Amino acid sequence: MSAVETTAAPASDGGPRLIPAPRFVVGxxxxxxxxxxxxxxxxFGLATGRLMPPPSRVFATLxxxxxSGELARHIAATSLRVAVGFGLGVVAGxxxxxxxxxxTLVRRLIDPTLQxxxxxxxxxxVPLFILWLGIFEESKVALIAVGVFFPVYLGVMGAILSVDRKIVEVGRVFRLTGPxxxxxxLLPAILPAYVLALRSGLGLGWMFVVAAEFMGASEGLGYLLVDGQQLGKPDQIVxxxxxxxxxxxxxxxxxxAGSAPFLRWQDNFRRED
Incomplete structure (x- = not known):
C-alpha cells in the first residue's frame, strides 16, 4: 500500500497503525x-494568467x-437536459x-446504417435538429439522446454477442424458458459491460450538451461558455x-455506485498497491 493512501492511527498496542485514506482523497x-x-x-510572475486565469480568479467567478443565483440556474438547466436526453438515449440504445x-437478421439489417x-x-x-424540432428544448434533448444512444447500443449488442455459448447451452439443458x-x-452475463456502456453514454451526454446549448440557449453551462467567449472572460469559461x-x-x-450492488458476484482481479 503506498504512503499517499495511508494515514497514521493509534493501534491497540500503542504503536502507529496505517489505515487506508478515502479513495477520493488520492484522486x-x-x-x-x-x-x-x-x-x-x-x-510569482512566471505567467500572466491572462488567457488561462489562476484558480483564485476562477473560484472568485464561481x-x-x-x-447571484446564476450558477444554480445554469447547472439546473444543463443537468435537466442531460438527464432527459440520457434517459431517452439509454432506452433506445x-x-x-x-x-x-x-x-442475426436484425443485426445485419440495422447495424451497418447505425455504424x-x-x-x-x-x-x-445541429442544423438538422433545429430544422426538424426548432431551436427550443426538443432539439437539445434529441442531440444529447443521439450521443448517448450509440455507446449504449454498441455495449449491449457486443455484450450479448460475447456471452459464452456453453453457458446458454447449460441453461437449455436445464430447460429454462426464454424469459x-x-x-x-443473459442479464448477469451482460450486466458488467452494460454498466460500462451506461457510463460511456453518460460521458458523451455531457459532451453533447455543450453542442446542444450552442443552439441558441439562454441558460445552461454551455451558454456560460459562449457568453465568456464573446465577452472575453476566460475565468468564466474555465x-x-x-x-x-x-x-x-x-x-x-x-x-x-448504483450498479455496484448488482455486480457483487464478480470475482475480478484487483491489485492493491
Missing amino acids: LILPILLAVGWEAAVR WELAA TLAGAVAGYS GLRSIPSIAW ALVRRI AAILCFAVLGKITDGLVA
Whole structure:
C-alpha cells in the first residue's frame, strides 16, 4: 500500500497503525498540485494568467455566479437536459442493442446504417435538429439522446454477442424458458459491460450538451461558455469547464455506485498497491 493512501492511527498496542485514506482523497492530489502550481506561477510572475486565469480568479467567478443565483440556474438547466436526453438515449440504445445482439437478421439489417450514423460529428446534427424540432428544448434533448444512444447500443449488442455459448447451452439443458434464460443467464452475463456502456453514454451526454446549448440557449453551462467567449472572460469559461468536470464525475460516480450492488458476484482481479 503506498504512503499517499495511508494515514497514521493509534493501534491497540500503542504503536502507529496505517489505515487506508478515502479513495477520493488520492484522486484529488493531482488536480490540487496542478492548481497550486499554476497559482504560484502567476503570483510569482512566471505567467500572466491572462488567457488561462489562476484558480483564485476562477473560484472568485464561481462565487459571484453562485451568490447571484446564476450558477444554480445554469447547472439546473444543463443537468435537466442531460438527464432527459440520457434517459431517452439509454432506452433506445438498450432496445436496439438487445434486438440486434439477439437476432442475426436484425443485426445485419440495422447495424451497418447505425455504424455509419455513429461516425457523424455531433455538431453536424445541429442544423438538422433545429430544422426538424426548432431551436427550443426538443432539439437539445434529441442531440444529447443521439450521443448517448450509440455507446449504449454498441455495449449491449457486443455484450450479448460475447456471452459464452456453453453457458446458454447449460441453461437449455436445464430447460429454462426464454424469459428465464434471459433473466438468469443473459442479464448477469451482460450486466458488467452494460454498466460500462451506461457510463460511456453518460460521458458523451455531457459532451453533447455543450453542442446542444450552442443552439441558441439562454441558460445552461454551455451558454456560460459562449457568453465568456464573446465577452472575453476566460475565468468564466474555465469556471464552466470546471462545473462540467465536477458534474460529470459526480453523475458517473452515482451510476457506478448504483450498479455496484448488482455486480457483487464478480470475482475480478484487483491489485492493491
